[in-house]
Amino acid sequence: MFIDIIIWIIQIILVPAVAPLCVGIIRKIKAKLQNRQGAGIFQPYQDLWKLFHKDEVISKDASWIFRCAPYIVFTVTIIIGASIPLFASFINNTVTGDLLIIIYTLAIGTFFLALAGIDTGSAFGGFGSSREMTVAALAEGGFIFSLLTVALISGSTNVFTISQTGLLYQSQYLLSGTLAFFGFFIVLLAETARFPFDNPATHLELTMIHEAMILEYSGKKLALMEWASANKLLIFIALASNLFFPLGIAQSAGISAVMLGMVIFMIKIVIFCLVIAVLESSIAKFRFFRLPDLLIIAFIFNVVAIILIH
Amino acid sequence: MNIEDIQQYLPKNVKVEICGNIAFFEVPALHIKEIATNLHANKNLPLHLITATDERAEKEGFKIWYVFGISKKNMFVVPFIRLQNTVTFPSLTPAIHSACNFEKKIHTFFGLTPVLHPDLRPIILHENWPANLFPLRKDFDWQTKVKEIHGTYQFQKVEGEGIYEIPVGPIHAGIIEPGHFRFSVAGEEIMLLEAKLGFVHKGSEKLFETLPLSNKLRLCEKISGDSSFSHSLAFCQAAEQLSDALPPKRALYLRVIYAELERLANHFGDIGAIMIDTGFNFGGANGARLREMIMQINERLTKSRFLRNVNTIGGVTKDINAKEIIVLGKDLEKIQKDFFEIIAIAQNSASLLNRLKGTGVLLPKTAKDYGALGVAAKAVGILSDIRVDFPYAAYDELGFNTIETESGGDVYARFRVRVKEVYASMNLIQNALTKLPKGPILTPRNTTVFKKNALAIGMVEGWRGQIIYVITTDLAGNISRVAPCDPSFLNWSLVGEAGPLNVVPDFPLINKSFNLSYSGNDL
Numbered sequence: 045m046f047i048d049i050i051i052w053i054i055q056i057i058l059v060p061a062v063a064p065l066c067v068g069i070i071r072k073i074k075a076k077l078q079n080r081q082g083a084g085i086f087q088p089y090q091d092l093w094k095l096f097h098k099d100e101v102i103s104k105d106a107s108w109i110f111r112c113a114p115y116i117v118f119t120v121t122i123i124i125g126a127s128i129p130l131f132a133s134f135i136n137n138t139v140t141g142d143l144l145i146i147i148y149t150l151a152i153g154t155f156f157l158a159l160a161g162i163d164t165g166s167a168f169g170g171f172g173s174s175r176e177m178t179v180a181a182l183a184e185g186g187f188i189f190s191l192l193t194v195a196l197i198s199g200s201t202n203v204f205t206i207s208q209t210g211l212l213y214q215s216q217y218l219l220s221g222t223l224a225f226f227g228f229f230i231v232l233l234a235e236t237a238r239f240p241f242d243n244p245a246t247h248l249e250l251t252m253i254h255e256a257m258i259l260e261y262s263g264k265k266l267a268l269m270e271w272a273s274a275n276k277l278l279i280f281i282a283l284a285s286n287l288f289f290p291l292g293i294a295q296s297a298g299i300s301a302v303m304l305g306m307v308i309f310m311i312k313i314v315i316f317c318l319v320i321a322v323l324e325s326s327i328a329k330f331r332f333f334r335l336p337d338l339l340i341i342a343f344i345f346n347v348v349a350i351i352l353i354h
Numbered sequence: 355m356n357i358e359d360i361q362q363y364l365p366k367n368v369k370v371e372i373c374g375n376i377a378f379f380e381v382p383a384l385h386i387k388e389i390a391t392n393l394h395a396n397k398n399l400p401l402h403l404i405t406a407t408d409e410r411a412e413k414e415g416f417k418i419w420y421v422f423g424i425s426k427k428n429m430f431v432v433p434f435i436r437l438q439n440t441v442t443f444p445s446l447t448p449a450i451h452s453a454c455n456f457e458k459k460i461h462t463f464f465g466l467t468p469v470l471h472p473d474l475r476p477i478i479l480h481e482n483w484p485a486n487l488f489p490l491r492k493d494f495d496w497q498t499k500v501k502e503i504h505g506t507y508q509f510q511k512v513e514g515e516g517i518y519e520i521p522v523g524p525i526h527a528g529i530i531e532p533g534h535f536r537f538s539v540a541g542e543e544i545m546l547l548e549a550k551l552g553f554v555h556k557g558s559e560k561l562f563e564t565l566p567l568s569n570k571l572r573l574c575e576k577i578s579g580d581s582s583f584s585h586s587l588a589f590c591q592a593a594e595q596l597s598d599a600l601p602p603k604r605a606l607y608l609r610v611i612y613a614e615l616e617r618l619a620n621h622f623g624d625i626g627a628i629m630i631d632t633g634f635n636f637g638g639a640n641g642a643r644l645r646e647m648i649m650q651i652n653e654r655l656t657k658s659r660f661l662r663n664v665n666t667i668g669g670v671t672k673d674i675n676a677k678e679i680i681v682l683g684k685d686l687e688k689i690q691k692d693f694f695e696i697i698a699i700a701q702n703s704a705s706l707l708n709r710l711k712g713t714g715v716l717l718p719k720t721a722k723d724y725g726a727l728g729v730a731a732k733a734v735g736i737l738s739d740i741r742v743d744f745p746y747a748a749y750d751e752l753g754f755n756t757i758e759t760e761s762g763g764d765v766y767a768r769f770r771v772r773v774k775e776v777y778a779s780m781n782l783i784q785n786a787l788t789k790l791p792k793g794p795i796l797t798p799r800n801t802t803v804f805k806k807n808a809l810a811i812g813m814v815e816g817w818r819g820q821i822i823y824v825i826t827t828d829l830a831g832n833i834s835r836v837a838p839c840d841p842s843f844l845n846w847s848l849v850g851e852a853g854p855l856n857v858v859p860d861f862p863l864i865n866k867s868f869n870l871s872y873s874g875n876d877l
Contacts, residue, residue, distance in 0.1 A: 247527045250858050327710070328632035328633045331857065332857050
């Protein structure tokens, strides 16, 4: 129990501490792939530091939702960050470690993010929210079914148990596991506003999804929003790596196992960042009305994966 | 110029004056519609420009000039009407749609009303500008401090269930020129798109009346900064018609080289920008890289990345020496090889092509009606290129006679036109470098006075399309009016036509595929 609390505390700190680094690494790799020097991988930390020291401009039409949303969105990512296996799978979390709780707690964040986008009444926020909800609604099916696949294989809906059992390595589950992973990866790209769904680097306000929703934010609240979206990216990378590839995760409470788990977790993060960066450098963004096709593919992958389990 | 060559274009019983390659004649205001429609529809002459001059000081009233060009012959037929004691004239717009914006502009800036014009909302000037002040009339002092009124601009409205409006700009999220776009949208689909520009109006046309000659030249280079060389070239060509300082041969070849370098730099930039707007970062980064290479060549050759201070009346000021000819030829070969490889990779990207093809389709009929110019016109298959139709500089001698076209009219077609023009420009420069004649680069000119009471036209195919300058002189031989026209002025209407039926997130890509100048439109 005592060790569980320590791990919990580490996880609460680890997610917000490492998340900006993921963004920095992806940007750096993208820059290198474009023959650019690019900013250092710690730039996102400096951006956050800068934003936290800036004044804010809040529209006079904004309600309490606009003011509260950054805190809610950020808190949600912290709670989820502590409720999923990052580097250790042995802790016994039966309260928030259930996959349905994870999926729908994340949805609370998305819900408030979308509300905040509409709140000021600006045109961009409005269509940003409308697009976000379209994508989120379509991604939800794929998200649930991919996690359900691994839950059915492992016989538990607790993410720590799933990670602990690691049954995906058994050859009869290999195909379902692979399909479910690809389905999940598409959802990851959609939920974290990455290519081919959204372009995190664009300055074209009419094409934005995530950026359009937070266009009205400035200063500290913008920093929280940016930070929360980095956290969300890390959460999805952690889910993808620890539910589908739990190799190397600390399964017992030894210091060396935990240290090794952390190192391997970092390596997994870098690999996922590399994949995302290569993807973003090699393809163009899809047209908005083609995105449902892609999300439905993710859903079908997972349905097939579930059928193949038995 | 031989009067027989143009006899067929002239109405009977008019007194024709010849000035260089221009035949101009006065027609009664009542007949202008009939005469212009005849020239445009029956004789198939393109209407290049309609502009007005205020000659009330010389007791001549207002004059409105209609510039028609005879392609391949490099001649112009310019009927004009005179408005004495009246401020109305018959509108051509119901018969010739491309006259629409020109007449709106005359209405806004001269206070002359085209009767039966379908849309007389002000153009370019802001709604806070008083409706009874006309800045291009000679009695309007350019330093007047204008009192702000609080008017409103009536946008077109679309009504119906689920239709909403998105106002975009004039301030954008990126560092681009200011312009306001009003979208009427059903879901994500654009129903109507209206652009309202004029936010970078600088009073350039009025400034042309007050600045001394050398500064007029500098001002041309700032009409649209990315077309500095083409704009100053058009101005110089018009001014050279009015003086006897025709440039020497070497200068004509150098002008081709510089003009094509400008085209290369901007086409590279646009090709990259189109790709980056789809999120295809590889292509975007390389487009920017190639553009920069050309800009550095420009700087090396002329000390100006934008080729400013190069053109002057009577020739050019910057020569290319023998050593530089070899280096430039080699540099261009290397750039061409790079470009070829980048385009090959781009053409293999299914996700990129999917974004470009079928997006922002412009119909050939629409393009013709609006008088589309340059890349936009070539992308629907309209064969129009001033370098071929009204050859200037050394294009004729270099045997340049192919107009690169596409037929799709979509973003991809405009992308392809640029790619093809890049190769054509590379060949042109290499060709000009090998044939570059020896001799001076500038014909000196001792006087600042031009032919008296005359009219001259300078036309250039800038990288966007046709740039035209009409210059008139007064009885003393001083320039009394300069009317510049960037292709953006006509092509902006096309963006509004290409937008509807696309989804909103595709609009930036469509806009980029036209890449029109705000500054060149707003003057």
